[in-house]
Amino acid sequence: MIKVQQEDFDVSAELAALAAGNHGIGGIVSFVGLVRDLVGPDNAEPALRAMTLEHYPAMTEKKLGDIEAQANARWPLEASLIIHRYGRLEPGAQIVLVACAAAHRQDAFDSCNFLMDWLKTEAPFWKLEETEAGEDWVDSRASDDAAAARWQAKPDRAAE
Amino acid sequence: MIKVQQEDFDVSAELAALAAGNHGIGGIVSFVGLVRDLVGPDNAEPALRAMTLEHYPAMTEKKLGDIEAQANARWPLEASLIIHRYGRLEPGAQIVLVACAAAHRQDAFDSCNFLMDWLKTEAPFWKLEETEAGEDWVDSRASDDAAAARWQAKPDRAAE
Amino acid sequence: MKILYFAWLRQRIGVAAEEFDLPADVTTIDDLVGYLTAKGPGYAKGFAEPQVIRAAVNYEYVPFDHKLSNNDEVAFFPPVTGG
Amino acid sequence: MKILYFAWLRQRIGVAAEEFDLPADVTTIDDLVGYLTAKGPGYAKGFAEPQVIRAAVNYEYVPFDHKLSNNDEVAFFPPVTGG
Numbered sequence: 001m002i003k004v005q006q007e008d009f010d011v012s013a014e015l016a017a018l019a020a021g022n023h024g025i026g027g028i029v030s031f032v033g034l035v036r037d038l039v040g041p042d043n044a045e046p047a048l049r050a051m052t053l054e055h056y057p058a059m060t061e062k063k064l065g066d067i068e069a070q071a072n073a074r075w076p077l078e079a080s081l082i083i084h085r086y087g088r089l090e091p092g093a094q095i096v097l098v099a100c101a102a103a104h105r106q107d108a109f110d111s112c113n114f115l116m117d118w119l120k121t122e123a124p125f126w127k128l129e130e131t132e133a134g135e136d137w138v139d140s141r142a143s144d145d146a147a148a149a150r151w152q153a154k155p156d157r158a159a160e
Numbered sequence: 161m162i163k164v165q166q167e168d169f170d171v172s173a174e175l176a177a178l179a180a181g182n183h184g185i186g187g188i189v190s191f192v193g194l195v196r197d198l199v200g201p202d203n204a205e206p207a208l209r210a211m212t213l214e215h216y217p218a219m220t221e222k223k224l225g226d227i228e229a230q231a232n233a234r235w236p237l238e239a240s241l242i243i244h245r246y247g248r249l250e251p252g253a254q255i256v257l258v259a260c261a262a263a264h265r266q267d268a269f270d271s272c273n274f275l276m277d278w279l280k281t282e283a284p285f286w287k288l289e290e291t292e293a294g295e296d297w298v299d300s301r302a303s304d305d306a307a308a309a310r311w312q313a314k315p316d317r318a319a320e
Numbered sequence: 321m322k323i324l325y326f327a328w329l330r331q332r333i334g335v336a337a338e339e340f341d342l343p344a345d346v347t348t349i350d351d352l353v354g355y356l357t358a359k360g361p362g363y364a365k366g367f368a369e370p371q372v373i374r375a376a377v378n379y380e381y382v383p384f385d386h387k388l389s390n391n392d393e394v395a396f397f398p399p400v401t402g403g
Numbered sequence: 404m405k406i407l408y409f410a411w412l413r414q415r416i417g418v419a420a421e422e423f424d425l426p427a428d429v430t431t432i433d434d435l436v437g438y439l440t441a442k443g444p445g446y447a448k449g450f451a452e453p454q455v456i457r458a459a460v461n462y463e464y465v466p467f468d469h470k471l472s473n474n475d476e477v478a479f480f481p482p483v484t485g486g
Binding site: 193213214215219222223255256276279281282283284285286287288297298299300 | 410411462464476480481482483484485
Binding site: 125 | 326327376379393398400
């Protein structure tokens with residue numbers, strides 16, 4: 001399931017809905033992405049005031065649906081969920097939730113990891129950071145491209 | 161943080177407490193283990209009625225603390241949490257929550273995966289299954305030993 | 321055709337979307353980038369480094385030699401930074 | 404010394420814990436398993452396949468040649484199945 005929304009989400013409620021009535025699920029791996037202040041907890045004056053996520057709605061829905069379908073084709077998942085927020089978010093706010101439910105835990109770990117890597121490189125979102133110095137668009141990271149590329153090169157782990 | 165308890169847990173509340181006030185966290189990976197009925201969602205009469213988790217309290221606290229410390233020594237984590245329940249649990253019930261919070265997502269994924277693998281092979285818990293056919297102790301799985309062993313053989317992924 | 325711009329490309333060009341008929345000599349994304357670059361200084365600044373711009377046609381990523389049709393929805397944007 | 408049993412080992416032996424002074428000829432876990440096996444049919448059944456049993460002394464896994472002292476808390480149990 002795909003949800004692109006401005007509102008915050010409740011992880012417990014989302015996981016409960018994902019697993020509801022399906023007792024074939026042995027484990028759910030989830031990733032919650034948070035707005036980092038980029039300075040660390042010890043700094044009294046965080047550099048980041050907020051970040052605004054812009055996206056391309058029609059394409060976002062399509063691409064998130066595509067990568068979710070790919071994960072479901074590649075791993076035997078019982079259920080999956082991607083929630084991605086847009087709009088203005090302050091440090092500590094939840095940005096994204098990806099959850100994968102499977103009979104066996106490694107399938108849930110690998111598919112959730114895969115979804116995050118692809119989401120980072122394929123989903124049309126852009127982050128505008130507000131700091132004391134002004135506003136700036138976040139640059140993409142080469143490490144994210146490398147993380148996504150490893151799913152093309154590497155064969156799947158043997159099934160348990 | 162380690163919690164060994166009979167009561168259920170609320171994932172949202174636990175993750176919120178884990179991340180509270182720490183804006184250096186970029187992502188939290190969590191694993192929630194559920195009681196599977198072992199038959200699958202399409203079967204009208206699940207084989208499993210319940211499972212009872214027995215443990216060795218003093219050793220459980222020590223071993224969970226040890227593996228949490230190992231994960232924190234191996235990956236740069238901002239926070240980590242292991243909750244493991246004991247007692248009688250019915251299909252669909254939550255058994256375990258492992259959550260790892262880090263600045264970068266791959267550290268959170270790898271450390272959570274590591275903690276689950278080690279927990280499966282090192283934490284002194286035993287599952288007694290109740291089915292229509294009676295009671296039976298769950299056997300350990302060779303795949304769990306193999307999953308834990310890979311963390312000894314494999315070098316860590318390069319830092320992002 | 322409909323054209324959308326996002327993030328700093330939208331800011332530099334100064335519009336989020338525009339619609340016009342595909343000019344006769346514009347058959348690929350490459351051609352379209354050349355055509356737009358000539359439209360004004362905001363466009364020229366936005367497309368100054370075309371190698372960093374990604375293009376999508378009808379919600380799919382496409383290479384710059386992709387052939388266009390007049391019914392297409394084309395989007396230009398910097399590398400994505402979601403998640 | 405204190406000895407604890409868990410899961411099906413506890414069920415077969417019929418007690419969860421017992422305390423006694425370490426006999427003079429019992430110096431390792433191996434010796435202790437032999438001593439216990441001779442205590443009765445429940446023990447003999449529980450330790451029938453000692454290679455599947457894991458031992459812990461003072462909350463740490465130990466090999467069967469581990470040396471015992473009279474103050475130890477020893478635990479015997481089947482392979483763990485938590486998580």
